[in-house]
Amino acid sequence: MTNTRLTFCNEIHEEALLAFHLPPEQEKFTAMPNEALKKCEEDPGRHPVVIEANGRTVGFFVLHKGENIGDFTANPNAMVIRALSINHPEQGKGFAKDAMLQMPQFVSDHFPEVNELILAVNFKNDLAKKLYEKVGFVDRGQIKPGPVGPQYVLHYDV
DSSP states (O other): OOOEEEEEOOGGGHHHHHTOOOOHHHHTTSOOHHHHHHHHHHOTTEEEEEEEETTEEEEEEEEEOSGGGTTTOSOTTEEEEEEEEEOGGGTTSSHHHHHHHHHHHHHHHHOTTOOEEEEEEETTOHHHHHHHHHTTOEEEEEEEEETTEEEEEEEEEO
């Protein structure tokens, strides 16, 4: 059993995040942590979060709220999950599922006003879509264009 936890990103995670590796077939679907962190510096509505397991940095994502999520929803209390990835050597160990199961409580603890989580997943990224649906995200039929093709927009009521 792993001890997986979510924590806000800080300097101690930087080296591990910069060393993140994804194979090309995965990298096309997400922003790498270093790219996502740059956007977080530019947009105060973006909050970088690290997935730790047994004291190691194994994953990363961004929680994004505010006016810049209008292409996902009109709900002012929604939060978008962006750039979720698990470092390639750490994949297949259940870390993404553990993180997704912890996310509603993490968001409620740190952003009590948020009542909905939203994420987009590329049509061709079946594994990710199945994971998100398994942990309770719902496909309500919303589709948006993405950088490498259409994306399903999935919702989770907090």
